[in-house]
Amino acid sequence: MRIVIIGTGNVATILGKRFLAADHEIVQVCGRNQLHAEELADALSASFTTGLQHVNSNADLYVLAVSDTAVAAVASQLQLNNKLVVHTAGAVSKNVLSACSKNYGVLYPLQSLRSELNELPDIPFLVDGNTEDDLALITEFASSISNQVQQAGDEERLKLHIAAVMVSNFTNHLYALAKAYCLQEHVDFNMLLPLITSVAERLHDYEPAAVQTGPAVRNDEATIQKHLALLQPHPALQSLYYMFTESIKKMHKQ
Amino acid sequence: MRIVIIGTGNVATILGKRFLAADHEIVQVCGRNQLHAEELADALSASFTTGLQHVNSNADLYVLAVSDTAVAAVASQLQLNNKLVVHTAGAVSKNVLSACSKNYGVLYPLQSLRSELNELPDIPFLVDGNTEDDLALITEFASSISNQVQQAGDEERLKLHIAAVMVSNFTNHLYALAKAYCLQEHVDFNMLLPLITSVAERLHDYEPAAVQTGPAVRNDEATIQKHLALLQPHPALQSLYYMFTESIKKMHKQ
Structure with a gap:
């Protein structure tokens, strides 16, 4: 496909590379910031523009990879003559794209997705389309760049987005909090990396609830109290510890 | 080393296999439950006993792999004639072992560690010893079964134990909560596995705080409100979502 990418952030950058790697052609990158647009266009062997009014009108697919909050505003400024247009947001209805095309x-x-990551991770895609033809085209395109593609309407996508926030954004924040704690307490966070990897990896084979370990699931009150006492100088961690302990006990109560 | 393992649970089982794989000899398994003791002894080519008074007195190393809450009670019932004895608990002082030997x-x-897991994961060890000689022996033994061994006193070990609970028990519980949510809402949790893996794996190369993604770090209030609204029927998840969102905003506020 001949593709125009609108946006220059993490999602635009990583998807652009993935499109290129699957032999699609990026004809143009459009971004407000000239430097960012030029840099990404260079990386993708594409031309660039900083104005939505100058978007190339001869592409097969327009990908709005802008921040979720900007999708509607950008769509309202585009006239794409019924060209196929998609957005990449988890929590935005597809219907905001009706402002710029009938096919979306x-x-x-x-x-x-963070653009500084060197390795391109596996990316499952949730796809949706306004018509059956659009959905078929978008599904086919997604399948050319990923072997995990599922069709999902606005609400289903929003639900998986919530679950994704829980298992990635929240876990990553737990890692960040634990790392800050280790730095403050002068213990070596890196010793935890095999543990972190194995807890994530075993999800491929086991139910997470069935392989829960730790003092909370064992009802080991002595350890829990020692931990809470040692977390006294870290009140935010202490309340988070308390909340998780109660939640684990609740899920596993006999 | 010729080893006696006291305990038949997850830690006893997995460490026993690891000892055997590193060409140590398990001479005996001791467990209260005869069936469990016999099963584990069979798996480790060892004899077994159900009574602490019958523990073989001719081994080089005694490993108390019992629950954290039972370590002190078991130690008080053992007389090991100054044989080297270790426990495997994160939150228990080494000194409770002084009841059974001078060398601990x-x-x-x-x-x-869950015994049902087929693959033996990488296991970093934190080691401690009552004397310099004991510490040297235990460090050498640990190094024969793992290439990640660090010496750590009671308090340092307890601190890493807290961090371990946060990055593994709490993240695993997040996975369990998200899986239960996906089942209730009829969306496919398995689509999240590549995401979970990549968030854990990139910790080897990046600071977690520096690669935080999601609506909270973007200050995307519209998405946050949509998520909170959709979580209305799941009040526990809703308050967890709220707490994490506030904590992420706090860490990343400009």
Whole structure:
């Protein structure tokens, strides 16, 4: 496909590379910031523009990879003559794209995408389309860049987005909090990396609830009290510890 | 080393296999439940006993792999004639072992160990010893079964134990909560596995705080409100979502 990418952030950058790697052609990158637009266009062997009014009108697919809050505003400024247009947002209805074309849908990457990451991770996609033809086209396109593609309407996508926030954004924040704690307490966070990897990896084979370990699921009150006491100088961690302990006990109560 | 393992649970089972794989000899398994003791002894080519008074007195190392709450009671019932004895608990002082021998220490596996897991994960060990000689012996033994061994006193071990609970028990509980939510809402949890893996794996190369993604770090209030509204029928998840969102905003406020 000949593709125009609108946006220059993490999602635009990583999806652009993925499109290129699957032999699609990026004809143009559009971004407000000239430097960012030029840099991404260079990386993708594309031309660039900083104005939505100058978007190339001869592409097959327009990908709005802008922040969720900007999708509607950008769509309202585009006239794409019924060209196929998708956004990449988890929590935005596909219908906001009706402002710019009759043919639209969603190409939502269910991944945590940061442009500084060197390796391209596996990216499952949730796709949607305004018509059956649009949905078929978007599904086919997504399948050319990923072997995990599922069709999902606005509400289903929003639900998986919530679950994704829980299992990635919240866990990543737990890692960040634990790392800050280790730094403050002068213990080596890196010793935890094999543990972190194995807890994530075993999800491929086991139910998470069935392989829960730790003092809360064992009802080991002595350990829990020692931990809470040692967390006294870290009140935010202490209340988080308390909340998780209660939640684990509740899920596993006999 | 010729080893006696006291305990038949997850830690006893997985460490026993690891000892055997590193060419140590398990001479005996001791457990209250005869069936469990016999099963584990069979798996480890060892004899078994159900009575602490019948523990073989001719081994080089005694490993108390019992629940954290039972370590002190078991130690008080053992007389090991100054043989080297270790416990495997994160939150128990090494000194409770002074009841059974003058030579004691800690061999704490910093992993989430469940005996049903087929693959033996990498296991970093935190070790401690009552004397310099004991510490040297335990460090050498730990190094024969793992290439990640660190010496750590009671307090340092307890601090890493807290961090381990946060990054493994709490994240695993987040996975369990998200899986239950996906089942209730009829969306496919398995679509989240690549996301979960990549968030854990990139910790080897990036600071977690520096690669935080999601609506909270973007200050995307519209998405946050949509998520909170959709979580209305799940009040426990809703308050957890709220707490994490506030904590992420706090860490990343400009």
